[in-house]
Amino acid sequence: MNAYYSTLSGWLIPVTRAMKSFDIDPVDTLERFCISPSEVNDPEGRVCVQSLGNLFAYCNNKVGSRAYNIEVAKSFHPSVLHALGYAVQSAYSLQEALERCAQYKRVVSNCCNMYAFEEGEDDFVADLEVYRYADSGRQVLTPHMIEAFLATLVQVSRDIVGHDFKPIKIQYNFEPIGTDCEVVSEFFDCPIEYGCDRNAVVMDVEVAKSQAYGSNPVMNQMHLDMLNKFMCRVDKSNISFQIESRIVEELPLGAPSQADVAKQLGLSLRNLQRKLNDQGTCYKELLDNTRKRLTMNYIRQPHMSISEIGYLVGFSNVANFNRAFKRWEGCAPGEYRHRYLSSNTLAETCRH
Known part of the structure; x- marks a missing residue:
């Protein structure tokens, strides 16, 4: 029997905002995939990942391209990730912010591990290791969800270090989803590699280490204390x-x-x-x-x-x-x- 995989219900905020951008009815769509619209109001609620994956497939099909995945990233707000979102915003650097995401990934989901590390002399990597279902070997997160999450990491990076931020490259461990999408290419503004051995955002290490615009050590400490208390409850x-x-x-x-x-x-x-x-x-x-x-x-x-x-x-x-x-x-x-x-x-x- 497969484990129950879930993610923080806060993700429904950018998911439904993206639906509205494409004139997709949020309430009807959520109910179609057995997700209660009231979950949006529960900051500590959980949503079934399989249902969310089916919803992503539906929305991308309605839009007719992967632009929906990018719109979810653009609609992201720190409150989506509970206290982790604010700890990320007040971190000293992008590196520290991504390391916090990796350390507290259980806040977001039980579907994957995340690693943030230096690679060689020039690169810093945010690597998403997605779990697989025991019976089929299929990744718990669908390619659409993985793309939306990596796009969200890029969006967060731009909020932290500046809107001119662009990765060195994006890597996926799956093959291209459908035809090329101009919206996806313009958003990432870097090479996108498929069929790799990982799902990752690769960036310049000096950019990752530079001081963030929103760096605030007092607020950061408060948010981290809240995070630890939250994690003691949920994990x-x-x-x-x-x-x-x-x-x-x-x-x-x-x-x-x-x-x-x-x-x-x-x-x-x-x-x-x-x-x-x-x-x-x-x-x-x-x-x-x-x-x-x-x-x-x-x-x-x-x-x-x-x-x-x-x-x-x-x-x-x-x-x-x-x-x-x-x-x-x-x-x-x-x-x-x-x-x-x-x-x-x-x-x-x-x-x-």
Whole structure:
């Protein structure tokens, strides 16, 4: 028997907006595929992916081209992805935004994994690994849905770093869908490759690393805290989010021990270690990553002193914090802040 695959009901917002753009009745169409129109009003609801895939096929057929997939991307709004959408918008860079999408992909769907990584010296890749049905081997997401999602990643990238953003290339692991579509070609404005071994957006690594227009460390931290609480509710099988939430709460009083966190979660130390090992991580890695994430948000807030940041992320003295920061970023925290503030001033000047 196949698993039940679903996606966040927020996707119905751009899906129905795109329908209206092509004079397709949203209510009738949703009901045709057994999707309740009221799901649009439930920010934490889930929609059956198979039904949504059938809806995409219907809409593309009505439009007569793949322009519908692109219109869904153009109709995207951050609220579609719950708190993740706003965390993406307030991220320091496009790279950080895409890494957040990969880390919290379970917010969006249980149909795929997403990876965001540097490839070689020049490329940064957002790679969508779509799951397959056990009985047929068919991808859970249809080619139309995959195209709409990759187009959405491109649309989000343009919102983050500028509307002149264009990928190096788009890659699909399926063959072309029907005939060429001018709307698709104009939207991506880059080579589109089919029959590849992945579904991916490939972009310039320097563009991905540059500071985003909407970078806001204070808001970003708030959204990430909301995300972790949300993930603790919707993905109880992934204990990492629960542990990270505990670490964030305890760090200002000093780094909590693994044994303390296990006790707070009602687990034995051995059981907690086993669960983390099953997820391919360990407590030390989670603690270090959480400290780094918090530190990078704090260091970009000029009103916070270096020593204050060190204590907030659980270091007993500034020297230990400085050593950890140098391991993370290759320079002292004061040096990083100076570079950040200088580049920020330059970025603001360029924007105006």
